[in-house]
Amino acid sequence: MDNMLYICDLRNLSWTCRLLYNVTRKYHFGVVSPVWKPAEISNIDIPISYYRHGVWSKDNDTFYLPIFHKHNPICCVLDLTNKPIKWIYKPLTIESSSKHQYEPVKYFAAAAIKNFIYIFGGENIDKDTITNIFYELNTYTFVLRVLNASNEKNIPNPRMMHTLDVIDNHRLAMFGGRSLIINENKKFVFDSKDFAMYDIKTETWTSYVQEFNIPYRRSLPSSHLTNGKLYIYGGQEYKCLSNSSQIHDDEDISIFDFRKEKWYKLLNPSIEKKISKVLLPTDWILTTSTDQNLSLGKRMYAAMFTMNNRIAIFGGSQIEVLTIFWKGWNFHEGLFLIGKDKREGKLIMGWVEDDAQII
Template identity: 40%
Template sequence: MSRLFSSFKNDNISRLPNEILYNLLDQLDDKDQQYLSLTCRWLYRLIRMNRFGAVSPAWEDAEISGSEGLPASSYRDGVFINGILYIPILAKESPYCWSLEFVRSPLVLIRNPIKFEHDTKDHYEPCKFAATAAIGNVIYIFGGQNLCTERLTNTLYELNVNTFELRQIQKSHMIPKPRMLHTLNSIDHYRLALFGGKLEMNGHFYNAKELAVYDTRKNEWTRCDETKCTPFSRSNHSTMFTNGKLYVYGGQKTRSRSNRTHDDPDIWVYDVLRLEWQKFLNYENERFMSTIELPENWIPTSGASPSRRCGAAILPIRNHLAILGGNEICESKNENRSWEFIKILSPKKRTWAHIRIKGMPLIDCVAFMIDRKIGTKNIFVLGKNKNEEKLIMGWIKDTMNNN
């Protein structure tokens, strides 16, 4: 295949559509792609775009007016709908929803007052550490910690972004227990998937590994974790849904009131059609692991896999899976400033790679792929520093724009 690129280079292979070129590159393993990238600047840029979605990414602070009042604890609550980022704030008094339109310039964060549906006002619970997901023009908000009582809740709201009206959905059978620091993802045009979170019993916190699916049409919850191999319990983890699969990474595991530990660094995958879990196993000693018979749903990976993290962003880049930021326990003695690296998994090749983001700050974050202009994409990052003192917003841009 490398000879193919070399022989066609002089015959204007560069005129072929990028997707065709990327498909050709996918026939090569990572080492061959790396060697090929050294042959000329054009192939260097093409291969790095194929593997990382960028040639030379760098951090750039976002210039956004009106962001001074945005609480740092809300960084996980952003929902991206039709070019607009929405961040609902269920405050004690006068709840509101921030909106940020990326098609406009300059960027301005607008504070939209939330109105109550007539049966909701008397039962409203202000809370933080809830989970959000969007279906169409509706944001679903589940759970969190009540700001008045500090108790956990399992209240489910829907917020219409056209009217900014908040409606409490009547509790149904099999509704998950009250929790916070969990995740919620839309898995099609009418269902949501909830995973994990921190729960409370008799004054003690513990974590869940529960997977539940909510049908918005029937107002019905279904437990989906009755399989023989499931992820460890966790909270403050990261999830992403793409191509019919829910990906789960990292998080925290609570063992007692004061003892928290990071969860495993592996990627867990739930196939919503097959109703089964798989695990992309992260291990360093390949020779030792090759002597062990792994469970059939464990997939070994190779390369520069991520360390244990919580509060990281997880997002798709081309046909790859990317891990960015978060609070990390770095297990590699040779990796300096590990938070500046974005770790990228190729599920097809089962290999990890990493690329440094110049100037990337050390933050817990979420991230969204944003089309700012026709033909260009950047990653918008919303996060907080370790001490939760301030909110941080910025872009990961390609300094060698080859989109």
């Protein structure tokens, strides 16, 4: 198991930076003196409710935020290599063969492979239904096309608020999400634990079914894929009796090993074992407390990313504390974060930078 790091939310960020200075001297994960640097970005007038739909392209250090309006869909582009940094709006051209299949959606999942963004599912904002539409967006031409018709046999069921991650530059991994069944004019909402992969070379979907250690049903989970392993944490669960959602009770981190094609849990390796209190492994660093015997906690909307071969979880919303929702990406200047301040309803963007590097 790789060493891991758990980072606190923005309110404790300055305190965290001081603590990380001492911690990294001991654990040598490469960040010596982390500093928060807000991003000065012009033309920031974008729909703040859509920020988690965005994807990061490591090939050109650019953040893409597709917005599928009913008419005139666009893609908001943030190129971090240009100074000053500003949002650029690119109109999307729907491929002629796909125009009759186009659906305006939100709450979809997206992932970038080279100069293409793959978008799956979401809520159809025109029909108020959940869809399994599957798009491919060319980031050079900004041409959008439908890859799979919604009635194709092997395509996953309609869903929203799920995850989509890149495995090896030609496959996508999708997990969970919220689905909807309409029966006799009645709507039945439920969360999913479906796990499927799409191969862009063969243009086929493959579903994986495993009884043991598969993550519980959930929507809006945090996910990250690195070193051949997919990490799933947190999210929300739908309560049928109360017809409401709440932060998921599962405090564990589920991991899918693509080499072994098996799920396992980080904190409770076997579902057969009964542990009275879920504790963090000894190689985790909890920056919000000096007590290292605390559980990871329940949260949603947290950022999950890699920091020098460690997994980091940042911010999110907890049952007791409503804080900032985050997504994060590794960038050559540091770690780029984009978040939404739930209280003030505004976007926050910036870097966690290193003043020095451990050799």
